Amino acid sequence: MKIERSQLAQLRLRENDVLFNEGGDRDKLGRGWIWPGAPKVCITQNHVFRASPHRPSEAWSKFISYWGNSAGQAYFEEFGKQTTNLASINKTVLSRFPVPLPSLAEVEEIVRILEERLSRADALGSEIDAALARAEALRQAILKRAFSGRLVPQDPADEPATTLLARLRARAAAAPQKTRRKTHAS
Known part of the structure; x- marks a missing residue:
């Protein structure tokens, strides 16, 4: 994207600038993320709005x-x-977005608590994924054992599966064959 050199200072991103999504899916409007500061010389394009906190700090940006x-x-x-x-949203909508202004100490505490809980939620999500994978592996193992006859001990009073299958085949062969009636299209 080409700009005039005189515009660089105004458009250049600074570390901890908050970037807001201008358009796309309705549920993505205004989604914000923080510019980490690299690369050093970077500007936004017209689908991203930049907000710089009045008192720049990582805590304010995260808040x-x-x-x-x-x-x-x-x-x-x-x-x-x-x-x-x-x-889409425009700069007017973004500039009117109401943001509470607690003290910096409160902002730092809010961010600390949020990040602690988000970290815990991520860890729980990973644990859930691992538990689901273990449950699926257990399900597959149970099915494999069930179909191979190793899930429960064989009852000596039960006939073996091979004998049962042979008996069923013999019964099917001895049964009278059904005759099919031919139908003619009219």
Whole structure:
């Protein structure tokens, strides 16, 4: 993307800028993420809005991003515009997005608690995935044992499967064959 050198300072991303999605699926409107600062010289394009916290800090950026990705979703869905295949917001909608302004200490505590709980949720998700994989492996092992006759001990009073199958085949062979009536198309 070409820009005038005089525009670089205004458009250049800075570490911890919050980037907001301008358009796409309605549920993705306003989704925010944080610019990590690399590469050093980078600008946004017209489908991404940049918000720089008044007092730049990682905590404020995370707070704004988390707020936009949770409570902000209802706001962006309400005030976004929808065309046939695309939903979008504009800078006016973004600039009117209400963000609470707690103290920096409160912001840091909120972010700490959120990240702790998100980390715990990720760990639980991994545990659930592992448990589901173990359950599926156990299911397959049970089915394999059941179909190979090793799930429960054979009752000596039961006839072996080979004898049962032979008896069923003999019965089928001895049964009178059904005759089919021919039908003619009229």
